[in-house]
Amino acid sequence: MTRAGPHRRGRESYHHGNLREAMLDAALTLIGERGPAGFTYAEVARAAGVSPAAPYRHFPDRNALIAEVARQGFERFAAELETAATAGGPLAPLAAIERIGHAYLAFARREPAAYAAMFEPGFPLEDNAALLAASENAFGVMRRAAQSLSGSLPQNIRPPALMVALHLWAMSHGVASLFVGRIAGAHRRLPMTPEELLEAGLLIYLQSLGASRG
Amino acid sequence: MTRAGPHRRGRESYHHGNLREAMLDAALTLIGERGPAGFTYAEVARAAGVSPAAPYRHFPDRNALIAEVARQGFERFAAELETAATAGGPLAPLAAIERIGHAYLAFARREPAAYAAMFEPGFPLEDNAALLAASENAFGVMRRAAQSLSGSLPQNIRPPALMVALHLWAMSHGVASLFVGRIAGAHRRLPMTPEELLEAGLLIYLQSLGASRG
DNA sequence: TGTACATCAGTGAACGCGCGTTCACTGATGTAC
DNA sequence: TGTACATCAGTGAACGCGCGTTCACTGATGTAC
Numbered sequence: 001m002t003r004a005g006p007h008r009r010g011r012e013s014y015h016h017g018n019l020r021e022a023m024l025d026a027a028l029t030l031i032g033e034r035g036p037a038g039f040t041y042a043e044v045a046r047a048a049g050v051s052p053a054a055p056y057r058h059f060p061d062r063n064a065l066i067a068e069v070a071r072q073g074f075e076r077f078a079a080e081l082e083t084a085a086t087a088g089g090p091l092a093p094l095a096a097i098e099r100i101g102h103a104y105l106a107f108a109r110r111e112p113a114a115y116a117a118m119f120e121p122g123f124p125l126e127d128n129a130a131l132l133a134a135s136e137n138a139f140g141v142m143r144r145a146a147q148s149l150s151g152s153l154p155q156n157i158r159p160p161a162l163m164v165a166l167h168l169w170a171m172s173h174g175v176a177s178l179f180v181g182r183i184a185g186a187h188r189r190l191p192m193t194p195e196e197l198l199e200a201g202l203l204i205y206l207q208s209l210g211a212s213r214g
Numbered sequence: 215m216t217r218a219g220p221h222r223r224g225r226e227s228y229h230h231g232n233l234r235e236a237m238l239d240a241a242l243t244l245i246g247e248r249g250p251a252g253f254t255y256a257e258v259a260r261a262a263g264v265s266p267a268a269p270y271r272h273f274p275d276r277n278a279l280i281a282e283v284a285r286q287g288f289e290r291f292a293a294e295l296e297t298a299a300t301a302g303g304p305l306a307p308l309a310a311i312e313r314i315g316h317a318y319l320a321f322a323r324r325e326p327a328a329y330a331a332m333f334e335p336g337f338p339l340e341d342n343a344a345l346l347a348a349s350e351n352a353f354g355v356m357r358r359a360a361q362s363l364s365g366s367l368p369q370n371i372r373p374p375a376l377m378v379a380l381h382l383w384a385m386s387h388g389v390a391s392l393f394v395g396r397i398a399g400a401h402r403r404l405p406m407t408p409e410e411l412l413e414a415g416l417l418i419y420l421q422s423l424g425a426s427r428g
Numbered sequence: 429t430g431t432a433c434a435t436c437a438g439t440g441a442a443c444g445c446g447c448g449t450t451c452a453c454t455g456a457t458g459t460a461c
Numbered sequence: 462t463g464t465a466c467a468t469c470a471g472t473g474a475a476c477g478c479g480c481g482t483t484c485a486c487t488g489a490t491g492t493a494c
Contacts (some may be wrong), residue, residue, distance in 0.1 A: 007286070007438085007440085013488095013489070014437080014439085014487075014488050014489055015436090015438065015489060015490080016437075016438070017437090017486085018435075020257055020436080028458065033298070035251075035337070036251075037249075037250075037251030037252075037336050038337075039334070040479080040480060040481085041480080041481070042479075042480055042481075042484095043480095050437095050438065050439085051438065051439050051440060051481085052440090052480085052481080053438075053439070053440080053482080053483080053484090054403055054437075054438050054439080056482080056483095057436080057437055057482095058437090060450075061481090062481095104434070119391070120334050122249055122252070122336075123249070123252075128403050139402075152271075156455050159418075160404060160405075163405075163406070163411065163414060166404070166411055167385070167411070167414075167415040167418070169388070169392065170385055170388030170389045170392055170393075170411070170412075170415065171381070171384055171385050171388055172388070173388040173391060174383070174384030174385055174386070174387040174389075174391070175384045175388075176386030177333070177387060177388070177391055178383065178384055178387055179384075188353075190380070191374075191376060191377075192377070197377065197380055197381070197384070198384075199379040200377060200381075201384065201385070204373075204381070204419055204422045204423060205415070205418055205419045205422065207422045208418045208421045208422030210421065211419060221456055221471085221472075221473085227455095227456070228454075228455050228456055228470080228471065228472085229455085229456060229457080229469090229470055229471065230470075230471070231470090233470075233471080254446080254447060254448085255447080255448070255449095256446075256448075257447095264470095264471065264472085265471065265472050265473060266447085266448080266449085266473090267449080267450080267451090267471075267472070267473080268470075268471050268472080269447095270449080270450095271469080271470055271471070272470090273449090276448095
């Protein structure tokens with residue numbers, strides 16, 4: 001018979017074995033339920049089934065845990081944007097950008113907790129090099145798509161690719177943040193889905209730049 | 215000589231006289247320093263110079279206080295958007311929309327604490343009729359500007375005004391949230407100001423709809 | 429293959445602290461007459 | 462104008478609670494030989 005302490009329900013070994021990952025999972029669940037600010041470090045320990053001192057073996061504090069949630073979120077985010085932009089062979093720049101927009105919203109919809117940690121962590125994310133690098137990777141997908149678009153246009157009307165990428169990011173983030181999030185800032189009945197709204201917005205914007213389908 | 219209790223520094227009367235407003239001020243300051251989730255109800259009392267029980271005379275809890283901060287924020291926000299859209303006589307629809315965009319960013323820049331309470335309160339703002347009404351007023355300014363634009367275009371290319379208003383909102387919020395906020399999600403050196411970025415984005419978008427200056 | 433030992437992940441008890449909330453109260457304000 | 466009284470904003474003490482953090486410890490794992 002296993003002698004089980006109060007924190008060991010359902011665990012057979014003295015060591016958890018996977019506590020770091022379990023904490024990240026628990027954090028995602030808790031963020032999904034109550035937002036990045038809605039729980040304590042002790043709750044994470046409880047959710048992972050360990051004593052309140054155990055988490056300190058893996059993250060110095062709660063913010064470091066959330067930052068890692070955000071970093072991993074950016075990794076998945078970048079990968080999904082990249083897949084959308086390139087999967088199925090070469091795409092016309094306009095089509096690639098539209099697919100990135102869809103992937104952007106799909107991520108915000110499927111992983112609202114990660115999205116919240118990434119964009120509304122509740123504390124400054126500066127000076128976290130790994131996190132900044134991951135976020136840079138995600139933006140890189142948008143930047144390359146914008147460069148590709150810019151390069152496909154006549155030289156005399158080529159818009160600055162970085163600016164186009166920032167517009168893409170801003171519009172995608174605006175739609176996601178206002179109309180998709182866990183606590184979407186706007187409690188509004190849309191006459192269309194966020195996906196339709198973003199697609200229409202990007203299409204209008206890109207048409208003006210001279211992009212065309214095909 | 216005034217007998218001053220521990221909570222009465224600098225106050226002469228037993229009654230505060232303005233506690234409700236003092237609490238709203240304190241909340242704005244604290245949100246500005248640490249975000250909507252970064253302080254306790256007791257801290258608000260301390261900052262206002264009253265005992266920890268006093269706040270309950272004015273707001274049932276911390277969330278109600280923040281919701282009121284957000285509501286008043288939306289009131290000022292709506293007023294400033296309206297002023298931008300209409301001050302100085304009738305404007306061409308395109309010019310009105312650009313001015314709204316500037317006013318949007320100006321608000322986010324000047325009142326980051328209110329903006330955070332409005333768009334990242336940290337708890338659901340639903341079922342607060344007064345707050346929803348105030349937010350509706352702010353959006354109304356954008357909706358009317360979009361209707362005005364739509365009405366100025368030839369009938370065969372009139373875009374749905376509501377959609378245009380939502381695009382305006384999404385792009386403005388995206389730029390503000392990513393590049394202006396207290397804890398802007400993106401720690402990125404922009405090659406331009408957020409104002410320039412938004413103005414360029416709106417111009418590209420509106421040109422596509424057929425809007426022209428003058 | 430076995431054994432000694434280093435490593436280190438997790439325990440559980442302990443601590444001081446500040447929070448949220450309640451309560452009977454106090455004292456200032458305003459108003460009816 | 463004065464006075465009695467109702468109202469109500471703010472007090473301060475009290476409470477139980479859970480948090481964050483530390484500490485010496487324990488037991489599992491892995492590795493050198």
